[in-house]
Amino acid sequence: MSIQYKSNAVSTAGVLISLGIIYGDIGTSPLYVMKAILGEAPISETLVYGGISCVFWTLALQTTLKYVVLTLQADNNGEGGIFSLYTLIRRRSPWLIVPAMVGGAALLADGIITPPISVSSAIEGLRLLYPGIPTVPIVLAILTGLFLMQSFGTQVVGKAFGPIMLLWFTMLGSLGAVSLLHHPEILKALHPYYAYNLLVNYPNGFWLLGAVFLCTTGAEAIYSDLGHCGCPNIRLSWAFVKVSLVLNYLGQGAWLMTQQGKQLVGNPFYSLMPDWFLLIGITIATIAAIIASQALLSGSFTLISEAIRLNLWPKVKLVYPTNLKGQLYVPSVNWLLWAGCVGVVLYFRESAQMEAAYGLAITMAMLSTTILMTYYLYVKSRSRILVVSFLVLYLAIELSFLVANLSKFPHGGWVSLLIAGLLLAVMYTWINAFYIKRSFTDYVRLKDYLPALRELSADESVPKYTTHLVFMTSVSSPRDIESKIIYSIFQKRPKRADIYWFVHVETTDEPYTSEYKVSRITDDDIIRIDFKLGFRVEQRINLFFRKVVEELVDNGEVDITSRYSSLSRQHLIGDFRFVVLEKFLSYENDLPFRKRLIMEWYFNLKQFATSESKWFGLDTSSVKVEKVPLVIMPVKLPHLRRVKV
Structure with missing residues (x-):
């Protein structure tokens, strides 16, 4: 009984679905990245140009080169994710299961943190129009509705969310391009010198990497959701997504340069919108931010199905809502994630508080992928220079992000690590029990x-x-x-x-x-x-x-x-x-x-x-x-x- 699916064919529907279920997290990052980089510091050319330069090169090196260009090649007959990558190379060395388990647990932990922060930041945007609106009950209701939708499959969810995300990215690019025309000099920020200057010469500039990292938190989901959309559709849609993101970041930088010497008040993202468009923009942004959690949910279902196959997770019920390859729903995991999300919302209550817990776990997942991908390139590539260059480059980048994100630990980062630790304990228990039973079976x-x-x-x-x-x-x-x-x-x-x-x-x-x-x-x-x-x-x-x-x-x-x-x-x-x-x-x-x-x-x-x-x-x-x-x-x-x- 084979499941038929043309994952290698580029199609309008495939591109639209990929927009709906993959890029929600990384696509809504303009809502908070520049605001997080600036913080309470006075707006300056060094900070703005350096921040945008860091964001641009993070998207280029981390998201585009590592994941879209290189890691998507490591597909297991169309399936992606850290466990699929481990499956391809596990015979090389027994210890590779360690980074696979750490990365898988970190990704699942991120699946519990991402929906609350995305939905909360969206709903809190409504305070611009209704200052006294209670956000927590609305966030909980929306999250519950989102998790209820998962039983219909990612095809249905993707088709519903795809057109909205197409509108979202079009709006991002358009707003950024219009603002860019008023200060075209911001294009100089694409030069890597400004990133270097910020990290080395700006006071405490290195620690801003914790805020910069928020621009690429959804990159791991691109690989995890490979089986849902197919590599060609993901790569084609990413070209459009990246252009829209870069234009919006440049547009925010152009507006910020008109505010030099002042302290940031409000959100630079909404400052790009004319007054007549503000209500429409907030509505679209709210819906798009809700969709941002979908990528992690889809990737979590894929991760669990592969973890079961590798004896890393209990055998739980798997549901295939459609006859299409990659369309998967895991009820027990869906409601486990829902319970975790509800707990996070009730504990932190505000998205600003959640940011302290966000990013630390996903950095560990990216480091795990780097280790496994190095072995994969070692097996597949004849160029040892390429393998060593890949390892050195991404260890340097991701260890820098990890060190910067460790500063978040006492402010809430421990929550994501605690969740990842509990999930890792389940995997450790299950795989070790499997080996113990097998060794004593007659x-x-x-x-x-x-x-x-x-x-x-x-x-x-x-x-x-x-x-x-x-x-x-x-x-x-x-x-x-x-x-x-x-x-x-x-x-x-x-x-x-x-x-x-x-x-x-x-x-x-x-x-x-x-x-x-x-x-x-x-x-x-x-x-x-x-x-x-x-x-x-x-x-x-x-x-x-x-x-x-x-x-x-x-x-x-x-x-x-x-x-x-x-x-x-x-x-x-x-x-x-x-x-x-x-x-x-x-x-x-x-x-x-x-x-x-x-x-x-x-x-x-x-x-x-x-x-x-x-x-x-x-x-x-x-x-x-x-x-x-x-x-x-x-x-x-x-x-x-x-x-x-």
Whole structure:
């Protein structure tokens, strides 16, 4: 079952959707970047020209070169994001999972910070017209509505938001161009000398990088949302977006130069608007700022689906609202992010307070991407000079941003790091528990039990359990089987069946693989089916298995007619029953403190995950779930001495 989608085709709809779901965050940065750079300092040529120069070269080097030009090339069959990048290079070195986990947790944390600050800054703009308006209830209502919309899929959201963002960027460019005509000398700010002069010679100029960084906070979402829109559509739309952004920043600089020596009052962005346009402009800006959170939400869903595939996150329900590739919705994550956003709004209440927590986490995500991308370039490129240049350049840039953003830690930056730390703890627990379980799982040779299986199948003294008995197995080799399955068949309750089926599902690094193969262990008695499914393919094993069986019947490879004599004469199909073995942590364990803590956290988290039967898409009416105790390190019992009576 493959999902058809032309992600490599440039289309008007694709460009429009990319405007709606990718560029909201970076596209609304003109609302607050120049205001944050100026702060309470007197307006001067050094500050204005230097600030715009820093913004321009940050967009050029960080957003355009690193992400749009280079990182978008590292696609995994059309899918992007830090976990897709890790998938492409994970065989190079085991430790690469560390920056992947840190980057993924930081991005998810940013997904909790971005919506509140974007929506709050938008709604607070209404205070220009209504000074006493209460903002917190409105922000909470809008956020709730936005999260409710996610269930319709990013295609629907993108089509709804795309035209609005097209209008927004057109307005940005037009306002900036008109203002630029009044002070064309501001074009000199594009020279990198002014950025150097601000950072080196202006008092405390280096620390202004924390404010400058706000202009590129949405860059990571461009890569994360690659699967939603496709690389060509993203690159084409970015050309338009970047021109609009640069024009608006230049326009703000041109207006600011008319205010030299004064202290900034209000927002330079709104100062570009004529009085008659102010109400219209605030309305458009408010809607655009609301849309700004969409990029992080779409990217968060992609991140979680890939984290599940890499055993970094509990198996939670994934929903595909449309038949288009990349259209994904994760209900549990959606409402987890919603709860986090509500908490952030209630804690900070004002966007000015949220700015202190904004940017620190995303800097860590960008550093993680740089490390992984360096390995990717090392594998793909023959030029070692290119690889070293990339690493040195972006470590210098992003470490500078990180140091500047660390000044925000005591003023609220700790919130984003706390959220990232909690998410990282979940990933650490889940991956370590996976390795602990795998290292203590017993396997046996299937051929050693074939005679016993055939005897059990023919032993009429044992009540028949079902005609077709299907076990889900995690063993990749057809020659082996888990000892717990053998125990379930022979000892827990003898399960006599006419045909035993073993089904194995392998999740591939490619997102949309849909393949299977059939191995006949013995004629008509024991059959194994191996599915190869891409990490973005919904695992509806019940339907896949039925389709495979139908094909086997059509080819005359298997007879599924009921073996009960009364039913066989009427050519009725035999009954199928799936058996899923779910582990629980046995009390009979004597684990070291670290492993015991990890496994306890793991099973606590597993309570919130989707059950194995639901994850595989099995029909609950034909599924038997058996609980199997997980004994990792058996408790050492004391010697018992029998006392004679």
